Amino acid sequence: MIASLKYLHLAAMLCWCASLIALPLLLSLYGSTWRNNEGGEARQARYAEFRLITHYGYVAFATPAAVIAIAAGTALIFAAQVFDLWFAAKLALVAGMALVHAWLGHIVLVSAERRGTGWMPSPLYALFIVIPLMMGVLWLVLAKPDLAWMADWLPAFMLAPRGQA
Template identity: 70%
Template sequence: MIVAGLKFLHLGAMFCWCAALIALPLLLHFYGSTWRHQTGDQKAQARYIEFRLITHYGYIAFATPAAIIAIASGTGLIFAEEVFDLWFALKLALVSGMALVHAWIGHLILTSAEKRSLHHLPSPVWALMLGVPLMVGVLWLVLAKPDLSWTAEFMPEFLLAPRGQQ
């Protein structure tokens, strides 16, 4: 029962986190480029405030809690299901990449607030171009659970032998 609950929580949080990793760069790219802050222009100021609220709360109140819940419940699943296969290590590497993309999106949101512009930064679309393949890779690894034992011949010996522990 606990494993089923953890899986449900993990899956729901991953869906939310992945949705945010797709939506926030799109908001930054399309919606963020439509406003221009001009002194005395009430409509531009209102659009800027709306843009800031959507991106800030989308990141702080939705994306980050979803990421934390996904990672925490996934960590619980590691030990509940005792999954220690090579495909799982690769999955963790891809999830780490997703966390880096998440942090970079947060940097873009913060910089858009400080500078009121994204023109001096790389396009937020790069976050999509990096994040979506990572998400697809995680999904593929989880569903396929490929046998990656053939990679052992390319690894140094010290990674394959126990280190005096059982």
């Protein structure tokens, strides 16, 4: 049971992380095509291609991968009974990845609505945020470091189960 949950979680995490790297690159690549002086039909064809790739990449691939990864990871928490401090740090990094995921969804939506007009921050900023988060998650999972030194900085209510202080 635990092995199959780990496999599902790892496969979904790989797909999710790949999409968090690919989407900013796609948005950046297609965003540069709007600045070209193409004719009406060529520009409309580029827009249709951009819309299809980014929309379905986000809605049909990245988001289901994220949901499956988080659901399998949540099930794995209780199946393997992992309640260490490194795991809490991992969850904080995964929450950061989820925020980047939501921001990329916002960029996909706004870029489709504006059709490349108006100023938007570069989607490549997402890479500068999400790659260190992914590396941190990978390090925490593989190293499982002893983060007991962090317990001195945490409030007492965070170190004891609720109602059992």
